[in-house]
Amino acid sequence: MTTRRTPPSASERTAQVDVRGWVGGIRLSGFMVIMLSLVVLGAWVLVPTLGTYLDQKQKISALEHSVQVTQQKIDDLKAERARWNDPAYITAQARERLFYVKPGEVVYLIDNDIAAAAQPKDQAPVSDKPQERSSDWAAQLLRSVTGAGLAQTATGAAH
Template sequence: MAKTTAPPSRPSRPRAQRRPVDVRGWLGGIRLSGFMVIMLGLVVLAAFVLVPTIGTYVDQRQQIAALEAAVELSGEQVAELESQRERWSDPAYITTQARERLYYVRPGEVVYLVDNDLPPELAPQEQSPVSEDVEQTRTDWMSQLVRSVTVAGLSQTVKAPTIGVPDQEPTPSTTP
């Protein structure tokens, strides 16, 4: 059986070379009526009038939203301050605050203040006493200072200090 192909849907035209478009002829073919010019002018005028008005409207809405949020926040602060004022009018609250903040006591009461209430692992460790003997340094401190600053300025990488882990030096491998 022989294969048949369908005829092309559009007859093929020989490709013509593109010729330049005559803009004058194209523009000359457009006909504008007076009504169309007036309507186009009204649309442009409406755009010029409405765009700034819409921008102003959007800006004012944003300002209103920001002010409403500020008023709501102020209302919450006023409510909190009023509740504090109500608490301070209560004599029991005033007495409690005087005892906690100012360490006031009633006559005849004994108050114990716990000074060192940290757990033992968080308590600062005892430091060794400082020697009272004056010792002379073995090297010149100025040259060590200059060397330290130079090394710090020229170093390329910084090694993060490890806390609680001793520095491990690599063990040299022996080759037979």
């Protein structure tokens, strides 16, 4: 019994593509081989150059940013120099920092301006004689650190 093969329908023909026929249809001439090798050679030469270009572009951008930061610092220093050329600014700084006064002025320095409630509590007086204690130094260190961290600090009242 012989089986008869029917010709493929249009949908079956589009589903099956004969790759061998397609690859076999490509003909490489000497000119195409030379052109393809030139394209590969060009890519091989240009890729490192492009990488160098991008690296230099990044360095230039970083240097421009550095110049901007330096220029800002220069502008700030020029402004400060201009302030120090003003006699009123110099007088104000001398009064504030060095407590200078003009002749005839009376200066009042408030030595203890913290409220009594905000001051730390008094401790026992410190003795002049060293004392020896037998204790675990690690536990004593831990107590000292936690005691310093939890101590009440003296702060001025906000006005």
